[in-house]
Amino acid sequence: IVISHDRKFVDNITTRTIEVTMGRIYDYKVNYSQYLILRKERREQQMKQYEEQQKMIQETKDFIERFKGTYSKTLQVQSRVKMLEKLELVEVDEEDTSALRLKFPPSPRSGNYPVIMDRVGKTYGDHVVFKDASLTIERGDKAAFVGKNGEGKSTLVKCIMREIEHEGTLTLGHNVQIGYFAQNQASLLDENLTVFQTIDDVAKGEIRNKIRDLLGAFMFGGPEASMKKVKVLSGGERTRLSMIKLLLEPVNLLILDEPTNHLDMKTKDILKQALVDFDGTLIVVSHDRDFLDGLVTKVYEFGNKKVKEHLCGIYEFLETKKMESLQELEK
Incomplete structure (x- = not known):
């Protein structure tokens, strides 16, 4: 039995899908993609039967109304x-329609080249993480950092964030304002605040009037959910709360390090759509091929102490590597 939000993974290994939704459980004897098709067909069928039945009920009620005082039709009326x-x-x-409608605030315009690196490298003592990374991220680029764990993806992000020292030169462009989401972001939240207070503390200006709407869009709808203390939230809820904090800042360079780890499939799709519409520059570190597909147009591959640029989407990148998924890079 596997609980997972990785579509490709569950499609490849499972033969049965059990959906837990809206207080009910539905069992389908097929994999995830086929389950989506069957569920859609099943709802359409139910809708059709429901409409036909409603029509029949109405016609029967009309008949009863019309003939209830007529002696010759008494038996027919009673039987109906x-x-x-x-x-x-x-x-x-x-159907669970509590989907998020997500929009980043318009981003302030940055210079043409938000990030320029010239022979950037990082070593710890004798250990070389990567060296001679020279790359240019242009305004509006949507780029993925991919590769094995430990090859320096998060390290390079920390260099861009000026969190750690490095070799070479790394220049941030004019008026670059960074929004950063890291894997440990959720653990940086203040555990004693409520969900509402957490967002209330960072919301500035007009958005203050819309905090409840924003929380509702991220599935913290209703007074109960927004009054929960951070310390009782699940991993997924904490990740969503960190995401909301990020959304409140008008930024033009978004750096997301494994943003989908605690998000369900629906929330991932909604975040992805918001990122597709985002008018700034995006760098995303991820192993999730479904999430990156159709989102990024540049792939930076980390491996063998180098960073290699591929000017293509994630599927073309995997095709050139003759690989099915990003997990295979681990081998």
């Missing part, structure tokens, strides 16, 4: 009343 009493109503599976 009984039929309606015994009728099993067709139910339509409820």
